[in-house]
Amino acid sequence: MTREWWRGAVTYQVYPRSFQDDNGDGIGDLPGITRRLPYLADLGVDVVWLSPVCRSPMKDMGYDVSDYRDIDPVFGTLGDFDRMIEHAHALGLKVIIDQVISHSSNLHPAFAQSRSGRTGPKADWYVWADPRPDGTPPNNWLAVFGGSAWTWDARRHQYYLHNFLPEQPDFNFHNPEVQDWHLENMAFWLDRGVDGFRLDTVNYYFHDRLLRDNAADFRVKTKPETNPYNMQYHLFSKNQPENIAFLERMRALTDRYDGRMLVGEMGESHHAIRMMGEYTTGARLHQCYSFELLGPEFSASHFRSKIEEFFAGAPMGWPCWAFSNHDVNRHVSRWAKHAAGREAIAKQAAALLLSMQGSICLYQGEELGQTETELTFEELTDPAGINFWPEEKGRDGCRTPMVWERGAPNAGFSTAAKTWLPVRNEQRAVAVDTQGEGSILSFYRDMLAYRKGSADLMEGATEFLALPEPILGFRRGGNLLCLFNLSRQTHDLACAGGDIRIGPAKRAGDLLTLGPNGFALIEGADKVTPHLAG
Structure with missing residues (x-):
């Protein structure tokens, strides 16, 4: 290798x-x-x-x-x-x-064969289950995109499992x-x-063969979730040994x-x-x-x-x-x-x-x-956004086109009159x-x-420092000190020795000033434990 x-x-x-x-x-x-x-x-x-x-x-x-x-x-x-x-x-x-x-698409040939009947070479390639006596799904498992994780198929007179969309039937990995x-x-x-x-x-590959019900999420919910999937503890629908x-x-x-x-x-x-x-x-x-x-x-x-x-x-x-x-x-x-x-x-x-x-x-x-x-409902393509709008706007907002040239049509992404998701001015900027x-x-x-050039970052272990919020500090590899001010306020640290290699932090003697969202990667300060200046 x-x-x-x-x-x-x-x-x-x-x-x-x-x-x-x-x-x-x-x-x-x-x-x-x-x-x-x-x-x-x-x-x-x-x-x-x-x-x-x-x-x-x-x-x-x-x-x-x-x-x-x-x-x-x-x-x-x-x-x-x-x-x-x-x-x-x-x-x-x-x-x-x-x-x-x-899971696959419900248009995959294997699923077409599997749903055609209870016998045949691919009958057991997907997860099928009989209904309860009252016709309801075999258990309480929920789908990530909303509703039951089970959909009725009239051909087989059974339900099939889909942890996501009904158009995404789950494979039976026990086969x-x-x-x-x-x-x-x-x-x-x-x-x-x-x-x-x-x-x-x-x-998600394997499911519980016994199709046991999932439990309610053990964390107390003060109000219903936008997506009820988050109200279950998914003991049996995934994470199987x-x-x-x-x-x-x-x-x-x-x-x-x-x-x-x-x-x-x-x-x-x-x-x-x-x-x-x-x-x-x-x-x-x-x-x-x-x-x-x-x-x-x-x-x-x-x-x-x-x-x-x-x-x-x-x-x-x-x-x-x-x-x-x-x-x-x-x-x-x-x-x-x-x-x-x-x-x-x-x-x-x-x-x-x-x-x-x-x-x-x-x-x-x-x-x-x-x-x-920011997108309108009419511009959405993501099933999560469409199903749970407006409380959940879905994932399209992070999927809009890459912006290459500010002044070009569609910011250089495409010459088309319309792109699959729009390019807004805020992103173009x-x-x-x-x-x-x-x-x-x-x-x-x-x-x-x-x-890439730092052996400390590529190979070194991490040792965290005992610093109060909002300061995060750790050493990598013994020679590199990494300090981050996770706030909008300025904070001073007493930190002697070493050279600042990365970051906007300012130094005056042993006083290190981290401005809002400030940070410093310091080489050679491995023998110094910084602490908040009094």
Whole structure:
């Protein structure tokens, strides 16, 4: 095996529909991504992650796959995909792709065969169950996008399970044939040269065979949730122990290829950090991608607790941290109440995330300080937003097109008269061509270069310092001190020695001043314990 290139690497998530449209239809495509790869190489990331590009009716924007071995025509062809891989590798970039295997589209041929009757070669490929005597679903499991997780099928006179949309039926992973088939599909892409997979909803593969009811969430609810899915403790509809053995089978497959990697998305709200450790210990996943830092929490204790909890529980495991992705509000908007301004919070977030122990994932536009886009109901495409509007506006606000040139039509994303989601002036204002010296984009490039050249950040362990809120402080590798003021007020620290390598902090003797959202990465201060100046 080659070096573990993924350990400490920085991945850049490309949302293909919104990155670059080269055929003028208003939707991003593979030739557009290929054309923009030099931008990513210049940014300084190591890996490109493509959200789904397989054939799909797009009920959930590609997370409902109808053919696991072909590219959807909206994005291009298999030839376009091969050319993108070749160009990325020539630029020194790795490429990983989404594998959405917990469920398929209801238009997949396998589901058509499965629903045709209770006998046949694929009858048991999906999760089917008889109704209760009164005709209601077999249990109380709920779907992420609202309503019951069960839909009645008149052909089989049974319900089928779907943890997401009714158009996304769940595979029955208790059937070994389903496991084998998915491994064959993964081998198809490994043979085409992909460097690994981001495994969507990796903890959803198996369900409880007995179909036992989920319990109410043990955390007291003072009022109903916007989405009732969050009112259950999902003991039986996911997170089953059988998952581990299948992860080991996937790992055995990738280990047959040189230098490939698996990163799993941990979609869990109760024990995510513990499960990340469990899933990445031993010959399972190489790393696990967490939602733990994708919420509204913004405090020293929050960041510290999640990192400490992971490495305490899984010292041999490996995390992948992110602040934004295609499923959540962009962090510059999410943390606005803690910010002294868009630029201040964007730069601080970059420094904090890229100082963390583990691997890192950036979401497209994050390096521009991009904010959430405000959309009308009529502009939505996301089922979550459509189903729960207006209390929940869905995920379209973080999925709007990448902005390349402020003055160009659609900010350089597309020449189409109308794009699949609109480009607002607020987003256009931070286009790539506006970001000169001292900009957020420039800072990302500097911080990425510093991380890549720092043995402390790439390999060093983390030791947190006993500092009161709102100051987060930790050492990496013994030689690098990382300090962050997570507030809109100025704070002074007594901190002697060392050289400030990154950050806007100011120093006068032993007094270090961290302005609003200020930070400092200091080399050579390993023997000094900073404390709040009195």
